[in-house]
Amino acid sequence: MADHYEVLGVARDASPEEIKKAYRRLARQLHPDVNPGEDAAERFKLVTHAYDVLSDPDQRQRYDLGGDSGAFGGAGAGFGGFSDIFETFFGGGGGGTRAGRPRSRRERGQDALVRVDLTLGDVVFGVHRDIEVDTAVLCETCQGSCCQPGTQPVTCDICHGSGQIQRTVRSLLGNVVTSQPCTTCQGYGTTIPYPCSTCQGQGRVRARRTVSIDIPAGVETGLRLQLPGSGEVGPAGGPNGDLYLEVTVASHDVFSRDGDDLLATLEVSMIDAILGTSVTIDSLDGPVDLEIRQGVQAGDELTIRGRGITPLRGEQRGDLRVAVQVVTPSHLDPKSRALVQELAKRTRPAPPHLAEFHPGLFSKLRGKFKR
Template sequence: MADHYEVLGVSREATPDEIKKAYRRLARELHPDVNPGEEASERFKLVTHAYDVLSDAEQRRRYDMGGSDSPFGGGGGAGFGGFGDIFETFFGAGGGQRAGRPRSRAERGQDALVRVTLDLKDVVFGVHRDLEVDTAVLCETCEGSCCQPGTSPVTCDICHGSGQVQRTVRSLLGNVVTNQPCNVCQGYGTTIPYPCGTCQGQGRVRARRTVSLDIPAGVETGLRLQLPGSGEVGPAGGPNGDLYLEVTVTSHDRFSRDGDDLLATLEVSMPDAILGTRTTIESLDGPVELEVRPGVQAGDVLTIKGRGITPLRGSQRGDLRVGVQVVTPTRLDGRERALVEDLAKKMKAPAPHLSEFHQGLFSKLRDRFRNG
């Protein structure tokens, strides 16, 4: 078998670029569409096979070490590559590329994930955010064409725009003609002789851009919102991918969330618990009046309608549910103690005794929040 380096007319130390240039020169000269002679056809097959071997770093290494460059592998084993190699030999490579149709340079961009941290108040009403995103954007110099301004892609003179070339290989069935992606244009059907200097022929560049978002009310930690078409622009100006927004809600020092309701704790003095009172509390959307009825008990829940969270899918806000905690004084002066003792005598309160079992005050309060 002829030496591949001699077939291409290059030295054994030739660089990949030198090998590619030699192949392109010979392919133009020997291609059957240009030179239909039988001798030129045979040489074209030799040139193409030599380039296939020497343009692949691993195949070239094996060839330089004296290994086999058969289409089925070799290398001292059974003489066959994997099933993928056999199918490629019989039916042609191309990664799903249909025969006779060139690949498109424009591809869909990747999806992007952005994490945003919200306060509980943002969850109640929704919030607008302008986020800085590091992503791929359309190259303004070439506008996605990948070419220097004033130039354009050129039809490949090897495959004539089809993106594929025919190749005859030896197989178990004899000589088989297959379609292979053109090695010169990489299957695109065109080449770019003057790539854009800004994006290096990619049609896109990395940049920071601002994404304006209206985050709806009712979101919660771990939720992902999808913004179609707001991700990275694709190669060669291809369509944008999607942007996913992952939400984290920080804890609040006075309020917690239970579904669409807000939970809070109200400390009530013993006299106010006995006599009842009216007070103003500061909710997440401003002050609201709250009535504490006489005789309120620790663990009772007072409900303020419509002061909770707007649901993600709906408009009816949840409630603000306030659990009562009666504060027992721990320090009394002599006069105060005397008054309490006098009250206890007049009320004739029963002595402390066991009652229905509960899992502690906090469990009781939790259960009332859930079931009240």
Template sequence: MADHYEVLGVSRDASPEEIKKAYRRLARELHPDVNPGADAAERFKSVTHAYDVLSDPDQRARYDMGGDSPFGGGGAAGFGSFGDIFETFFGAGGGGGGARGPRPRSRRERGQDALVRVTLELGDVVFGVHRDIDVDTAVLCETCEGSCCQPDTQPVTCDICHGSGHVQQQVRSLLGNVLTNAPCRVCQGYGTTIPYPCATCQGQGRVRARRTVSLDIPAGVETGLRLQLPGSGEVGQAGGPNGDLYVEVTVKDHETFSREGDDLLATLEVSMPDAILGTTTTIESLDGPVDLEIRPGVQAGDVLTIKGRGITPLRGNQRGDLRVGVHVVTPTRLDHKERALIEDFAKRTKAPSPQLAQFHQGLFAKLRDRLRNG
């Protein structure tokens, strides 16, 4: 059996790093994926077996005392893919710094998104409104400024994985000894440990706090709409980037006005004389008084439209309309003279007798049907 040191071309007092470098050089030259010759395949087996023995301190000690590997020389019989060989032996887990090997985890993580709810009056929806919102969230720790360490201290390189965040484990298999990379349990894959964590944040780099977020809520929002504020959510662990903040809107019901798309709906009570003769009145809209003309002979359920007094759309600038449904109020208490006038009016007009008309479910249903149908 050939001497393992001679197979790798190193001296008997070669360091582990020298043995690894020698194996890398020979593996690149002899691996079957690169060199398909039969002689190269046999040499690759010998080189791999020699490395299996000499890279393990216990096996190397037994070999130096005249023994050999207890597992035999089957380590390369299956010839894993060229990429697997290089990732296993030349990756970051083995300290060689190969670009394809596993890298340590970053302590910095993106923060979670946050959701808050805000309640608006209907009048806020007409033009939009500015709000300062208090948010209970995670903010950057002012003591350590996200470093997770006590002041004047810093993370130290893990002495188990030497900063790679991973360790190599030798696993016995049917093909011999296989080296695999696994996250380091000491540093949890970060490659560093924090011997003196910040007492304020317990080594998290962030703390819980309330902060105020200024928000311009646009016109035209409606219940259930969510507004996104990028980067206004929770700060990430170890001072990582903030998540997003979502603001969910609820619009309160108004005692006078209701909403239909970008239009506002309202009901106007008109006395019977005004309905017959017509009149002009001033009503209070959500953005101030406005004059409204009631034409003579207006009927209950008629819709009077005031242009441009509705809601500014969410994406646009042309406001909807204010649509007013007429409700004619019939007097219920008449004195003797008033009753006589009404009776005389009825005789003069010769109004038809009451009769059935098309069924409808109240003034609001009738009003909405007329709005939808144009």
């Protein structure tokens, strides 16, 4: 392999500005648009590759420490640095490639995350949603080839399709061969002379698309639903990533959730609590009849079977549990007051007194009435 300094016609201690001037001078002479000869085209590729290496401080330093087969034999030849030895034996060279095996332009796309707002009714019955997602989709112009229609990638003339450039390095262990990604094709082994003008050679574009999803009953805030293959398409038309839906359930004015059960509070007048009554309440399923027994107490719980939430992984719905809250009238007209006093005389209720202490009673009552 020709020495990069000799290719550009500069000294080994040339400054970056001198290297740039030499490259521009040679590029003007050898560019295919100016000099169509085959020899000129080959020299232009060598000049470009030499400039890519020597214009990058890190690559130039590595090259100066080791050099290639055309750089040995002179007074400036020396031993390769320990970094070259480590690169040889511990997979150096970067770029995620192996010697002789070029990188693939096709890669898996990234996962996408979308937040979905649901109502408590959606949680009870499940819901179908059409969700708008802004992600990368396959380029319709090139269909992921990254090339302008009618063209295709060509084999890299520098690495001859391997995606790697090999160098022989002198080290304390003798001559060893190191590999690093080709800077001309970036390790792909091919170049794209005519990139697709729609996606600029990426094989994908950003677009808004609609994803249809059936959200099952029983989900809750914070739960993530995974849709495999519904995320972003990968570079060069690579496989799609996954789409994750993160659920947020809005609070309800009347009902709250306790596992698979629904909770509600029913306000009952003192008279209805004494005499008992029947009432029709509006559940999330629609109207449902509820019997209030005679003498119901504040904090008593009435259960309506099968009117709760269907479990995420199950079929039998939970219950609707209704806690009774007896409402005592705060203002009575004289006639009503007299009737209550007469009732008190007839029933002779026990005077107010402290009841036996029950641990957790207050928390239990609070739980019955929570929303």
